[in-house]
Amino acid sequence: MTSVHPRALDFPQPFLDGVIPDEAELTAGERVEAGKSYGFFTDTTLCIGCKACEVACKEWNNLPADKDRMTGDSYDNTGALSAHTWRHVAFIERIGRRGGDSTTMPPYQSNWLMMSDVCKHCHNAPCLEACPTGAIFRTEFDTVVVQTDICNGCGYCVPACPFGVVEVSDQDGKAHKCTLCYDRLKGGLEPACAKACPTDSIQFGELSGLVTRAQTRVFELHAQGQPAAYLYGAPETPGATGGLDWLNCFFLLTERPEVYNLPAAPSRAANRVRPALAAGLATAGLLTLAAAALMRGGRA
Amino acid sequence: MRRRGPVARSRNFFREWSIPRQLAGRDAMAEAARSRMSETLRPRLERADKVGSSICPYCAVGCAQLIYARNGRPIAVEGDPRSPINQGTLCPKGAATLDWMTSPRRLSRVLYRAPHSDRWEERPLDWAMDRIARLVKRTRDETFVERLPDGTVVNHTLGLGALGGATLDNEENYLIKKLFSGGLGAAWIENQARV
Amino acid sequence: MSGHPLPYGRPNMPAAPAAYRGETYYGRAAVKHSPWDWRIGAYMFAAGMAGGSQILAALGEASKDRRWDGMVRNARTVAVVNATVGGLLLISDLKTPNRWYNMLRIFRPTSPMSMGSFVLTGFGTLSAATLAGHALGWRRAARAAQVPAALAGVGMTTYTGALLAATSTPAWSASPRLLGARTASAGMASAAAALALGERAGGRGGTGQTLDRLALLATGLDLALSLTADASKNRAGVEAPRGGERMRRLSAYALAHALPLGLYALNAGVRRPSPGVSVAAALSVLVGQALMRGHLLQSGQRSATRPGDYFRLTQPSRGVQRIGGAGDA
Amino acid sequence: MPQWDLANADCIVVMGSNMAENHPIAFRFVMQAKTRGATLIHGDPRFTRTSAMADIYAPVRAGSDIAFLGGLIRHVLENDLWFREFAMSFTNLSTIIHEGYRDPEDLDGHFSGWDEDEQTYLADTWQYEGQHVPSSLAEHHVLTTESFAEEVRDMSEGPPPNDPSLQHPRCVYQILRRHYARYTPDMVERVTGCPRDVFAKVADALCRNSGRERTTGFCYAVGWTHHSTGVQIIRAAAILQALLGNVGRPGGGILALRGHTSIQGSTDIPTLYDMLPGYLPQPHAFKPHATLKDYLATEQSPTGWWFSFPDYAVSLLKAWYGAAADEAGDFGYSWIPKMVGDHSQLPMTMAMADGVLRGLVVLGQNPVIGGSNSRLVQEGLGRLEWLVVRDFTETETASFWYAGDPVRNGGLQPADIATEVFLMPASITGEKAGSFTNTHRLVQWHEQVVDSPGDSRSETWFVYHLGRRLKELYAGSDRARDQPIQALTWDYPVEARRQEPDAEAVLKEINGYRVADGALLSSFKDTRADGSTACGCWIYSGVFPREGFNKARERRPDGPDGPGMHLGWAFAWPNNRRILGNRASADPDGRPWSERKRLMWWEPAEGRWVGADEIDFEETKAPDYRPDWSGNVKGMEAIGGHEPFIMIADGRAALFAPSGLEDGPLPTHYEPFESPIHNPLYKAQSNPAAKLWPRLDNTYHDEADPRFPHVLTTYRLTEHHSGGSPTRSVPVTAELQPEGFAEIPSELAQRLGIRSLDWVVLSTLRGEVQTRALVTDRLRPFRVDGRVVHQIGMPWHFGWEGYATGDIANVLTSIVADPNTSMHENKALTCALRKGRLKEVRR
Incomplete structure (x- = not known):
């Protein structure tokens, strides 16, 4: 969203009477409707590593803060996705690697990669297919959600996930992961992380629209002198392999997937x-x- | 977690049982598995009884925020989608404004440390205000200078100071300067503009 | 691990070399290991033995040969005991145990644990029915329940292998077919050994010897399958265990395969086989197979913490497209 | 310029700022510009999250910014790439300077007028030839000798002497070329450590994106201001932008990214020692400010907008003292305290340590963390008689007496510290109504939505009720010295429940009203000097133009197809103008420079300036208006229709600043006060006019001090805010950066055997701190003047309170300041580094 949405002009008062109806239209440019497929396109070349997504997610979902030590891994003190952390910004320093010098390496995100990782909400989700109690299910927005009123903490979804996202919490004995803000979608609101993202690196929207937008962005980057840009998780791209078909939350990366701790060709567990x-x-x-x-x- | 007896558990199990829905043809991956809680789920913003426009208290970019409150307590603080500056986005600090307003480290009582004492004591607000007013007057009266030795009129005191202002409202800054400089003649008035 | 760049759809992979050169994210795990502990290993051992016993019970009954009656009763007891103990182990492993019944809330064919829950419940009730035949004299019910129980038993010996294979844990998902097969062979071996013990205890030498031969056969098959599986895993990229893990694997192999095979061979070679050797072999099989389940579980957990394993396994060059599995042998 | 205007830039230079980390939402518009193909250039000693997004990253050694910018100025001038039509008319490029002027090129590092024993400059020789030029910044009085006044004409008596052919040896153009002649690309590489080819790429990108069709914007923050040459660094950028024509135009300008939510507001309506609201200078004991008449005569500028200075000064006095301020009593002018020197925060630290300051009220600030030389600050706090700290939590400033340095290392017990301390809970935004002024002068109102917990109150509540009690205490007094308190107008309506004063009433006083009937002023043009109007701060006038309409509360943005200046969103001072100097977006004849960069233009039919923004000029002054110098032209009459910068005496951008600055008319490279090398350009090592306080508890390092070989720079992180108190008390932000650390370059770390997460000790003559190491390649060693210099970086948010703790970086810094603004130099100093921990484990 580069400029204010026309509907923003309909609410000039200092005190609003309540949530702005269909606020997602103002913040993401499209209304949320049941029956459509929604997801995230995360363009890592716009990510400035500010971790607003991590904070907005914890604020909205009341997730506990459970880290009090530095990791020493550049500016990433979060480490990984977990039961209490549904957004994780990865930091990869490339200067000095293979002789790279910050003033000679190609521009634009080649020296210090940043990427906000999240549950992929896979089309054929291994966690969903593994869940014996039906706690994990596909919502009316084509997203994958753990229903904590059903889950009995069997933990089968944890090893099933090909991206190491979902985890059983030792505080309440249930599995937890990103719900793509299922409750916010029901209220016509954009997920908290996508709404907060300052540079719109995290873009929320209807899946097909996101994929076309991502394709054009990749060609645009190639034209601007960043040949290494590619999609990860969109149909027929790395990450959307092995029967997973595609990932509703897909990425634009500029380095091998493993550098971001992502598998190059994950597979659907149920195939086995x-x-x-x-x-x-x-x-x-x-x-x-x-x-x-x-x-x-x-x-x- | 409310403890539920076996009867309540079994009634709930049969209400949530998916197998009959599967047999009725509903998809085991989606509708059949959806629980009652998921059906009736709503965002907590809809329970707010007051939504006010605010500005993020952190840096000078001036992002607009919406504070949602219920029964006089903040339940969510989000970016204001109407603002031409942040259009609903926030940085990590601004996004954590709710947790600042409700931080467990927040003080709610006046703490007083007597000279040479080794601990805080709680004191009433009015008592503290009265005592501070008397201290200000005492220090001002002891250190006020009307003229320099060479006769130049200065009307100031170097014994009294006020520090802080960059995180405060314009109205607060105005009253501080008006009272401390215009009223009391204090020279040491500074704020974080120089930090 | 040289691999040819698979067409990654439009636009293709970055200019970086297609072959994976060991990059990781600060050595952090790429997938999460399961939250399970020894109880799941114990359950897999119990489930295999219970399933196998019920199969042998059905065979015993079908043979209409009175000599097997003792074994049939023992088998049914083993089945019920193991199913019950197994069930309790599973419930205690749940992180929210008071919702154990949600396992029967939905039937998902894509989830071995979902199918397994129904198999376990069915097997348990049917086994109880077969046992009731002896205890309460409902012989007709017992006979009627015997075949379905045996069928469920076949499921019991196998589904736990599929359960592990249908994950992203490198050591379990590297060769799903072999994992499934070795689970079944391990189940049959421990069932045969357990019932052989039963026969020896009941003084029935003849049937005991038959079961010994079955146990020998099953253990041999299990050894072959296990060795092939481990080799296939290493070829796929899963690091061979080192240090403590390697010691545990060797002791499991020793007790589950080497010792019993030796002992059984000793017995088979001699004209008058000694019951003592047979009992020792059976005990060794039981302890060995239990250790092997434990090792299988632990090696899986540790492989999940090594990103290198998972990334080597999930390379496009491994023809992952073809079978949708993780390039199994 | 407003942040959203950055999206219109063709090239953005971020320097002296780590914008992506510290102003992420402002960086949103930089990214939007990038996706439209703009070039992003980042100059910084460290490779930061901003550099990661930059097209060109230029490593610049901390403290060498003027060498870099000087090199760019030289490049623009020598290669004749400057925007000729813009600069000739809108800057003082052609003006001729006094014949006594001597350049640091001639005097090896000093300008003419240097007084060795006073250690200050006299600005006589910097004036225009034969003309005394008043400062455009009212609070920086020109230090000129009295004798100079007679034979010099007043600015209103005629146009400044100039030579349009630019051949005159003392015209600003020639002076600039001679001044920056030695700032060649080689010298830039030698001083800043930035490779020559990278400097060439930056120069090329900058020039390619300037001119009629394309504009370049500059963004800077405390990376430039926290230096002993801070003001001059910013002036260097101003000269560059004025030469390239990037001022007052869409996508151009220089955006100062300020650190606190209302730091702009706290300098406009200043809780500062040297200014009255509206940038009126605080009366000074040693300047001709004895009476109101002297004060007005001295500060009124004969030409330019500052000519109406008296209207604003008298209106302020009427606002403060109401009826008691009458013509006879000089409107209460004598009640305003006069300064006797530098009363900024740095000397305040020493005033506390020396016992001069007896009582201090700290309002939402944490000087123990933010103040330079933190151990001296804590020692000073221990010598106060009483201290009031108002904050939302217990900050280090409140708990110094039992958890601070004096107790931990100073060998003192709480019982030895006599300070009486009050820690009063304060409400934060959302719990009080009021307005913040953001980094581009936008005054935005925030509503009170909930009540603050328990006894927490707003500062308006605290100051109002303190004032009310003091008025009662002083009510009976008949002493002259107590008249100011008695006269102060202090009757703001108070709401019933918690007696919170009505903030809008204060805003109305700030906006100004007619004394007779209390009618609100619609703009500062309505203020008068005869006492008929009262106005708390003239530049804010118009924020409350009529009863019931608080413009700061307005939330009416422009839609996607709207003009894009969002005039309906809140209020921008002055007079809701969003881009200052926007008259310069049209050529001297009033036509837009180009269609692509159209903003304001002269509409002959309507006889006024029109466009997307409010014009920052006299609305009806035609571009062809020329002052008729025969008569005695006064104020705005002296500014031609082709001279856009109305606050400056001659209406033209001051490339050569004849007055207003303590350390010279032109930016000159000096080394930071603590530097590992000698100044490669001049004999003078550091800024001669810098303010120093050498004392035992504030000792400085020698030049290229072998004991402290590394350069230390302090900075902020995205996840924490300034002193860190709020973000270290919020679990979700504390866990993002849970411990204090220092960034160590990998080569230096290798040499000392340091790995990430090891404990290291940084030390200076002021103190030692222990912290975790974060070894990184983002800090490259600099090859400077033939020597390899390592840089160490340390964020300064941490302290012992809160969930994320660490040692205080400001224990290392010294108290040394920029002569113009008394700003400290925590961005560039030297330190020593060793592996290990301090003697006793402190945490």
Whole structure:
């Protein structure tokens, strides 16, 4: 959003009578409607590493602050996504690496990469497919949410997630992760992190619109002399591999995915159910036949 | 966590049971799995009974904020989408304004430390104001200078000072300068403009 | 690990070399290890044994040979006990145990744990029905429940393997087929060993020897599958265990495979096999298989903390597109 | 210029600021400009989050900014790339300077007029030839000898002498070329450590994006102001922008990014020692300010807008003293305290330490963290008789007497400290109504939405009720010295519940009203010098133009297709003008320089200036108006229609500043007061006019002191705010930067065997601190003047209170100040570094 939305002119009073209806239209440029697919396009070339997303997320969802030590990993003292941290800004210093000197390295985010990581809300979400209680489900906005009134803390979603996002909290014994502000979407509000992001590095919107916007942005960057820009998680791009089809929250990156702690070609965990079961049943069957043969042989 | 008895648990289980919905053809990944809480979920901003325009108290960019309050207590502080400066966005400090207003470290009583004492004592507000007024008067009377030795009129006191202003409102700054300089003649009046 | 750059859709991968050169994010874990502890290992061992026992019970009953009656009763008891103990282990492992019943709230075919919960519940009730046949004399009910219980038993020996495989933990997801197979073989081996013990205790040498031969067969198959699985994992990029983890793996192999195979072979070679050797072998299988489940679980947890493992596993060059799995052998 | 105007820039130079980290939302518009193809240049000693987004990153050694900017000025002049039509008419480039003027090139580092024993400059030889030029900044009186006054003409007696052909050896153009002749790209690389090719790229980008069709904007913050040459650094940028025509135009200008929410407000309506509201100078005991008449005569500028100085001064006195301020009593002028020297925060620290200052009220500030030489500040606080701290939590300034340095290291016990301390809870924004003035003069109102907890009250409440009690205490007195308190107008309406004064009533007094009927003034043009009007701060007049309409509360932005200056959003002083000097967005004849950069233009049909903004000029003065010098032209009559900068005596940008500055008319590179090398350009090492306070508890390092070989710079982080009290008391921001640390360059860390997270000790003659190390390549060693110099960076937010703690960086800094603003030099000093921890574990 580069300028104020026309509807902002409809509320000139100092005291409003309540939430601005469909505020997402003012802050993200589009209304939120059930039945559509929503997600985040995170353009890391606009990210200034300010962590407003981390704070806005914790403020909105009342998540506890649980870190009191420096990590020593550049300006990232958060470390990773967890049950109490649903947004994590990664900092990767590249100066000095492979002889890079800050004044000679190509411009624009090549020297110090910053990226706000979040749950990917995968199209075929391994956590959703693994969840035995139906606590994790796909909402009317095509997002993936853990319902903490159902979850019994079995923890199967934790190893299932190919991006290491969801985690069971040791404070309330339930699994937690980003809900793409499910409650805010129901109220027509833009998710807290996307609304707070100062440079619109985190862009919220309807998925197809986001993907086209991201494609044009990548071509634009190539034209501006940043050939390394590529999409991660959009249909048919790295990260949207192995049966995941695509990630509702996808990224524009300028370095290998692993540099940002992302797998280059993750896969859908449920793909491995059938092969494992088939081999298992075959072996069990084989041994059952053998047992039957032995037992009959024994009698003779 | 309200403790729920077995009867309540089982009634809740059957109300939330997805298998019948699955058999009725609803998708096990979506509608069949949706719980009652998810159905009735609303953003807490809708429970606010007062929404006021405010300005972020941190840096000089001047981002506009909306403070949502309920029963006289703040429940959320967000960026004001109407502002041409921040259009609803906020930085990490501004986004944490709610937690500043409700920080556990906030004081709500006047603390007083007597000379040479080794601890704080709570004191009533009026008592403190009266005592401070008398101290100000005493210090001013002891150190006020009307003329310099060479006769130049100065009408000031170097014994009294006020420090701070950059984080305060214009109205507050105006009254501080008016009282301390215009009224009491204090020379040492400074603020963070020089920090 | 040289790999050819897979077409990454439009626009393609960055100019950086396609091959992964070991980059990580400050060495931090790329995925999260499961919040499970020894109880899940114990459950996998118990589930395998229970399932296998019920299968052998069904075979015993189907053979209409009275000599197997003792084994059938033992098998049904083993099945019920293990199912119950297993169930309690699972519930105690939940981080919100008082909502254990939500496991039966929904049936999701994509989730081995969801299917497993129904298999376990079915197996438990059916096994109880078969046991009731003996205890309360409802023979017709027992016989009717026997075959379904055996079918559920087949599920019990296998679903826990699929449960581990259907995760992103490198060591578990590297070779799903082999993991599934070795889970079944381990289940049958421990069932056969347990029932062999039962026979020895009941003084029934003949049936005991048959079960020994079955246990030998199952343990041999399990050894083969386990070794292949471990080799395949390492080829896929999962780091071979070192230090304490390596010691635990070796002791598990020793007790689960090496010792029993040796003992059984000793017994098979001799004309008059000694019951003592058979009991020792059976005990070794049981302890070994329990240790192996524990090792399988721990090696998975630790592999999740090593980003290198996961990143090598999730390289496009591994043909991940083809089978949708993590490039299993 | 307003921040949203940055989006119109074709090139943005961020220097002396880490904008992405400390003004992230302002940086939003820089990113918008970038996505439209603008070039972003960042000059900084460190590679920061701003540098990561920059197209060109120029490493500049801390304290060498003038060498860099001087090099750019030389580049622009030598290659004739300056915007000729703009500069010839809108700046004093062609004006001829006094023949006595000598340049530091001639006097090896000093300007003419240097008085060795007084250690100050006399500005006689900097004036225009034969003409005394009053300062455009009212509070910086020109130090000129009395004798000079006779044979010199007044600015109103004729136009300044100039030579349009620019050949005259003493015209500003020639002086500039000679002054910056030696600031060649090689010299820039030698002094700043910035590679020559990077400097060339910056110069090229800057010039390519200036002129009729394209504009470049500058953004700076305390990275420039926290130096002993701070003012001159900013002037260097002003000269550059004026030469390139980037002033008063969309996407141009220089945006000062100020640090606190209303720091602009607290200098406009100043809680500062040297100014009265509206930038009127505080009367000075050693200047001709004895009576109101002398004061008005001395400070009134014969030409330019400051000619109406008397209207504002008298209106202020009427606002403060009401009926008691009558013509006979000089409107109560004598009641205003006169300054006798520098009463800024730095000398205030020493006044406390020496027992001069007896009682101090601290309102929402944390000098123990923010004040230079923190140990001296704490020692001073311990010598006060009484101290009142008003803040939302217990800050280090409030708890120094039991948790501070005197007790921890000074060997004192609380019992030895006699200060009587009051810690009073204060309400914060959202709990009190009032207005903040942001970094581009926007006065925005904030509403009271909830009540503050318990006994927390606003500062208006505290000061109003303190004033009310003092008026009662002094009611009976008949002594002359007590008349000011008795005369003070102090009757603001108070709401019933908590007796909070009505902030809008105060804003109305600030806006000004007619004394007779109390009618609110609609603009400062309505103020009079005859006592018929009262106005608390003339530049804010118009914020409350009529009853019931508080313009600061207005929330009416322009839509996407609107003009884009958002005149309906709150109030900008002066007179709601958003871009200052916007007359310069039209050429001397009043036509826009180009369609692409159209803002304001002269509409002959309507006979006035029109455009997207309010014109910062006389609305109906035609561009072709020329003063008729035959008669005695006064005030604005002396400013031509082609001279846009109405606050300056000759209406033209002062490339050469004849008056108003203590340390010279032209920016000159001097080393920081503590520097690892000798000044490569001149014999004079550091700013000769810098203010020094050498004493035992404030000792300075020698030049290139071997004991302290590294350069230390202090700065802020995104996650914390200034003294850190609020953000270290909020868990979610405290956990983002949970501990104090120092950034160590990897080469230096390797040499000393330091790894990230190790404990290190930084030391100066003022004190030692221990902190964690963060080893990074973002701090590159500088090859300066043939030597390798390492730089260490330390954020200064941390203290012992709150959830995120660390040692106080300001224990290391010294008290030395810029001569014009008494601003400290915490951005560039020297220090020593060693691995390990201090003797006893303090935390």
